[in-house]
Amino acid sequence: MYHIKTWEDYLTAYEHSVAHPEAFWEEIATNFYWRKKWTLPLECNFEQPSIKWFVNGKLNIVENCIDRHLQHYAQQPAIIWEPNNPDDAHRVISYAQLHEAVSRFANVLKMHGVYKGDRVCLYMPMAPELAIAMLACARIGAVHSVVFGGFSAQALSERIQDAGCKVVVTTDSGLRGGREIPMKEIVDEAISNLDINHVIVYKRTGKPVLMKSGRDVWWHEAELHAQAVCDAEEMDAEDMLFVLYTSGSTGKPKGVVHTTGGYMVFTAYTFQNVFQYKPGDVYWCTADIGWITGHSYMLYGPLLNAATVLMFEGLPVWPHPDRCWRIIEKHKVNIFYTAPTAIRSLMAEGDEWIKPYSLESLRVIGSVGEPINHEAWEWFYQHVGKENCPLVDTWWQTETGGIMISPLAHITPLKPSYASLPLPGVQPVLLDPDGKLLTGADVEGLLCIRFPWPSMLRTTYGDHERCRQNYFATFAGMYFTGDGARRDQNGYYRIIGRVDDVINVSGHRIGTAEVEDAINEHENVVESAVVGYPHAIKGQGIYAYVICNHSPEDESLTRKEITDVVVRIIGPIAKPDKIQFVTGLPKTRSGKIMRRILRKIAEGETTHLGDISTLLDPSVVEDICKENKRMM
Numbered sequence: 001m002y003h004i005k006t007w008e009d010y011l012t013a014y015e016h017s018v019a020h021p022e023a024f025w026e027e028i029a030t031n032f033y034w035r036k037k038w039t040l041p042l043e044c045n046f047e048q049p050s051i052k053w054f055v056n057g058k059l060n061i062v063e064n065c066i067d068r069h070l071q072h073y074a075q076q077p078a079i080i081w082e083p084n085n086p087d088d089a090h091r092v093i094s095y096a097q098l099h100e101a102v103s104r105f106a107n108v109l110k111m112h113g114v115y116k117g118d119r120v121c122l123y124m125p126m127a128p129e130l131a132i133a134m135l136a137c138a139r140i141g142a143v144h145s146v147v148f149g150g151f152s153a154q155a156l157s158e159r160i161q162d163a164g165c166k167v168v169v170t171t172d173s174g175l176r177g178g179r180e181i182p183m184k185e186i187v188d189e190a191i192s193n194l195d196i197n198h199v200i201v202y203k204r205t206g207k208p209v210l211m212k213s214g215r216d217v218w219w220h221e222a223e224l225h226a227q228a229v230c231d232a233e234e235m236d237a238e239d240m241l242f243v244l245y246t247s248g249s250t251g252k253p254k255g256v257v258h259t260t261g262g263y264m265v266f267t268a269y270t271f272q273n274v275f276q277y278k279p280g281d282v283y284w285c286t287a288d289i290g291w292i293t294g295h296s297y298m299l300y301g302p303l304l305n306a307a308t309v310l311m312f313e314g315l316p317v318w319p320h321p322d323r324c325w326r327i328i329e330k331h332k333v334n335i336f337y338t339a340p341t342a343i344r345s346l347m348a349e350g351d352e353w354i355k356p357y358s359l360e361s362l363r364v365i366g367s368v369g370e371p372i373n374h375e376a377w378e379w380f381y382q383h384v385g386k387e388n389c390p391l392v393d394t395w396w397q398t399e400t401g402g403i404m405i406s407p408l409a410h411i412t413p414l415k416p417s418y419a420s421l422p423l424p425g426v427q428p429v430l431l432d433p434d435g436k437l438l439t440g441a442d443v444e445g446l447l448c449i450r451f452p453w454p455s456m457l458r459t460t461y462g463d464h465e466r467c468r469q470n471y472f473a474t475f476a477g478m479y480f481t482g483d484g485a486r487r488d489q490n491g492y493y494r495i496i497g498r499v500d501d502v503i504n505v506s507g508h509r510i511g512t513a514e515v516e517d518a519i520n521e522h523e524n525v526v527e528s529a530v531v532g533y534p535h536a537i538k539g540q541g542i543y544a545y546v547i548c549n550h551s552p553e554d555e556s557l558t559r560k561e562i563t564d565v566v567v568r569i570i571g572p573i574a575k576p577d578k579i580q581f582v583t584g585l586p587k588t589r590s591g592k593i594m595r596r597i598l599r600k601i602a603e604g605e606t607t608h609l610g611d612i613s614t615l616l617d618p619s620v621v622e623d624i625c626k627e628n629k630r631m632m
C-alpha cells in the first residue's frame with residue numbers, strides 16, 4: 001500500500017500524484033490481488049462521461065477483503081458486533097469465520113437464482129448479516145443495493161423497482177434503542193405489487209412474521225443446504241459493485257453506481273492513510289451501513305486493510321447517553337469515526353456522561369457528513385480526544401466513493417472546522433458561477449474536482465444522462481460536487497455546504513423536491529416549498545411552507561397529517577420540523593420559487609431579505625413574514 005507516514009511523505013506523494021496521476025494509482029493498485037493485471041490505468045472522458053480505471057483488470061473484491069488475509073489473519077476479529085441492548089452478549093467474527101459465512105450465504109443466493117450482474121436489495125438493520133450479505137453478493141458478482149432501514153415501504157418499493165431487484169434480503173425486525181422496526185412487514189408492503197422471486201429473512205428478534213410460501217425463506221433454513229465453499233466470481237475492474245440511492249435536486253432519488261477495481265483501490269488507500277490504521281487496532285465507525293460511509297468505511301475500506309471493525313446496532317443515547325463511552329472502554333476502541341449530529345447531541349447531554357469512562361485507548365477521532373461547527377469540534381477534541389487525538393474532518397460524498405479532503409491523522413496540522421487538504425490523488429478547484437477558476441488564497445467558490453479518481457461514480461442507474469447533467473455538464477471538464485467551499489492562505493479547504501436544493505439533516509441528504517412531492521400528496525395541499533434552516537443538533541432542519549386548498553380548521557391536526565404523509569412516502573428521516581401555512585409563495589415572473597427568500601425567513605430573518613423587486617407579487621413576502629413571527 002502507499003503508506004504516508006510523515007508530512008514530507010504527504011508533500012512528495014501529493015506532488016507525484018498531480019504530475020503522474022496514472023502512475024501514482026497504478027503503484028497503489030499493485031498491492032492488491034488481481035486475477036489479471038490491467039492493460040491501461042485509465043480511460044476517461046468527462047463529457048459523456050465515460051470513466052474506466054484499471055482497464056481490463058480482473059479481480060474479485062471479496063478475495064481482497066477476506067481470502068487474501070487468511071494466511072496471516074485468519075483468527076483476527078474482522079467484526080466485533082455490539083448489540084442494541086447492553087446486557088446482551090457481543091459477537092466476535094474472525095476473518096476465517098467471515099470467510100465461511102460469506103461463502104455459505106453466497107451459495108444461498110445462488111440457490112435462489114442470483115447470479116453475476118443481478119441486483120439484490122438489502123433492507124436490514126445493523127447486524128453482521130448485513131455485511132455478510134453484501135460480501136456474499138460481491139463474491140458471486142451480484143450487485144447490492146442497500147436501502148437504509150429508516151426509509152418507508154413506498155421509498156423502498158421505488159428503489160427496488162428502479163434497480164430491478166428480484167431478490168430482497170431482510171430481517172424479521174430490527175432494534176434501535178427502545179423501538180422495534182418491523183423490517184419484514186415493511187418489505188411485504190413494499191413488494192406487494194412487485195414481481196419478486198425471493199425474500200430471504202434473517203431471524204434477528206424472533207418477532208412473528210408472515211412467510212409467503214414459495215417466495216419467502218428463512219436465512220438459517222436455507223443455509224442448512226448450502227456449502228461453506230464458494231469460488232469467487234472473476235469480475236472486470238469496471239463491473240458494477242453496488243448501487244446506492246441518494247437524493248438530488250429532483251424528486252426522484254438517484255442510484256449512484258460504483259464499480260469494482262477503482263472503488264477497492266481508493267477505499268483501501270484512504271482508510272489506511274486518513275486514520276493511520278495499525279494492525280491490531282479496533283476501529284469503530286458509527287454510521288449505518290445503509291449509507292455510503294457504512295459501505296466504504298465500515299465494510300470495504302477496513303476489511304481491505306485486514307482491520308478489526310466494531311459494528312454497533314443501537315443508538316448513542318440509549319439506554320443512556322454514556323453508551324458510546326461504555327463501548328469505547330469495553331472494546332478498547334482506538335479509532336472512533338462519527339458524525340457532527342451525534343457529537344452535538346452527546347455534547348448537549350453534558351460531560352458527566354463521559355467522566356466515569358476511560359477513553360485512553362483512543363488514538364484518532366473523526367467526523368463526516370456535514371460541516372462540523374467550532375463548538376462541536378472543540379468539545380469532541382477536548383472531551384473525547386482529550387486533546388491528544390487528531391480530529392480528522394473528512395469531506396466526501398456518496399458519489400466520490402471515498403474521502404477526498406481530510407487531514408491525515410498525526411500528520412496534517414489541524415485547523416478546526418476545516419476539512420483541510422486534499423488526499424494525494426485528489427485535485428480540487430474552486431470556480432466562480434461562470435466557471436472561472438479561482439486561484440490564490442482566501443477565496444470562496446464552487447467546489448469541483450478536475451481530474452478523475454478511481455472511486456468516482458460511473459453513472460446513475462438506468463439514467464446516464466442524469467449523471468452527465470448533474471455532475472459533468474455544469475462546468476466542462478470538471479466533476480461538480482454541489483458544495484461551496486473556501487480556501488485559506490495555506491490551501492486549506494473549509495466546506496460551507498450545498499449550493500443546490502439538497503439539505504443535510506443529521507448528515508442525511510434530503511432533496512427538498514422529494515419532501516415537497518410528498519407533502520403535495522396530502523389532499524388539502526395545493527403547493528409547498530421546502531428549505532433547510534440552521535438546527536442546533538441536526539445541523540439543518542426541514543422547514544415547509546404549505547399552501548392549502550381551504551385554510552385548515554385545525555392547524556395542528558393538518559400539520560400532523562402532513563407529517564404522516566411524509567413519513568409514509570419517504571420515511572421518518574424526512575419529517576418536517578416546521579410547517580408554516582401560507583397563502584402564496586414568492587415567485588419570479590417566470591414562476592420560479594425564490595428559495596433564497598424562504599431560507600432567510602426560515603432562519604428568522606424578516607427585515608434584510610435582499611432584492612424582492614423581481615417578484616411577481618412582493619406582498620406575499622410580507623404575509624409570510626407576519627405569519628412566521630406569529631408562529632415563533
Ligand code: WT7
Pocket residue numbers: 246291292293367368369370371372393394395396397398399419481482483495496497498504507508509
Ligand atoms: C454531502 C454528501 C460523505 C459521507 C456522508 C454523506 C456534506 C460530507 C462533510 C464534511 C462538510 C460535509 C457535503 C456533501 N459533507 N462530509 N466533512 N464537511 N460537509 O454523504 O449523503 O453523499 O452527502 O455531505 O455537503 O456534498 P452524502
